[in-house]
Amino acid sequence: MTLYTLKDILTPAREEKYAVGSFNIISIQMIRAIIEAAEEEYSPVIIAFADIHSKIMPLEIIFPLMKKMAKQAKVPVAAILDHGMSFESTMKALKYGASAVMYDGSSLSYEQNVAKTQEVVKVAHSSGVSVEGEIGHVAMEEDNPDRQGKKREDLIYTNPEEAEKFIDETGVDALAISIGTAHGICLEKPKLDFNRLAKINEVSEVPLVLHGGSGVSDDDFKECIQNGVSKINFFSRISNSIANAIKDKLNNTEREVYYQDIPPVILETCKEKIKSRIRVFGSNNRVSF
Numbered sequence: 001m002t003l004y005t006l007k008d009i010l011t012p013a014r015e016e017k018y019a020v021g022s023f024n025i026i027s028i029q030m031i032r033a034i035i036e037a038a039e040e041e042y043s044p045v046i047i048a049f050a051d052i053h054s055k056i057m058p059l060e061i062i063f064p065l066m067k068k069m070a071k072q073a074k075v076p077v078a079a080i081l082d083h084g085m086s087f088e089s090t091m092k093a094l095k096y097g098a099s100a101v102m103y104d105g106s107s108l109s110y111e112q113n114v115a116k117t118q119e120v121v122k123v124a125h126s127s128g129v130s131v132e133g134e135i136g137h138v139a140m141e142e143d144n145p146d147r148q149g150k151k152r153e154d155l156i157y158t159n160p161e162e163a164e165k166f167i168d169e170t171g172v173d174a175l176a177i178s179i180g181t182a183h184g185i186c187l188e189k190p191k192l193d194f195n196r197l198a199k200i201n202e203v204s205e206v207p208l209v210l211h212g213g214s215g216v217s218d219d220d221f222k223e224c225i226q227n228g229v230s231k232i233n234f235f236s237r238i239s240n241s242i243a244n245a246i247k248d249k250l251n252n253t254e255r256e257v258y259y260q261d262i263p264p265v266i267l268e269t270c271k272e273k274i275k276s277r278i279r280v281f282g283s284n285n286r287v288s289f
């Protein structure tokens with residue numbers, strides 16, 4: 001198969017009202033788990049690598065690998081740079097095989113966010129790569145476990161008129177919006193603003209993206225999907241489950257443990273979690289092979 005762009009994957013999702021999961025990877029086992037889960041569920045899928053994780057694995061190593069594995073999959077797979085924090089890193093991901101890049105200018109002023117996103121769109125589109133932008137700001141707690149359970153004080157809700165203007169001015173292919181979710185696992189249950197989501201969906205020409213999926217209930221996901229969310233980013237809950245499964249394995253193995261005991265635990269735990277998300281997002285049985 002070829003590598004799919006975000007646009008290829010999200011256009012049918014928006015039309016048929018389901019969402020495609022975008023799952024972050026930080027190891028080869030996670031890429032395998034996501035692709036195998038998607039194949040077993042006959043679902044398209046998005047594998048994501050976050051710019052902040054480039055300290056674990058450089059972009060120039062992981063993207064060629066993501067591209068190669070995505071192309072070998074039996075289902076449509078897109079490979080996206082998640083939360084690209086600079087023009088340079090988005091260009092690097094593009095150069096090394098990403099079929100989509102997210103440029104996150106959500107902590108900039110509106111004008112700066114538009115200007116920077118426009119630059120990324122110009123280059124990405126010229127090489128057939130899709131772009132996701134963000135307007136409003138989904139609070140960041142990712143990679144900062146000490147902040148867990150604290151108030152999501154840096155959340156900025158997306159303004160529908162600003163979203164419409166942003167799409168028009170930048171030409172993005174998908175838009176990440178902020179309607180009450182936060183990154184990471186929060187002790188506080190998120191209260192989603194569905195009214196705001198419906199208003200954004202009404203004026204948006206592109207599929208909408210929900211970040212910070214880990215704290216959201218299955219019913220709330222379904223409601224979001226009915227209101228135009230076609231891509232759901234989901235990571236922290238999976239990461240936490242994998243870490244706990246490794247802890248269990250280490251604690252409950254009678255014999256001496258070895259490093260090679262760990263990859264199968266990552267693969268199996270990750271795969272089960274992904275399959276359950278795919279079913280909730282309704283992207284199962286959308287492809288045949």
Ligand SMILES: [Zn+2]
Nearest residue numbers: 183211212233
């Ligand atoms: Zn995110």
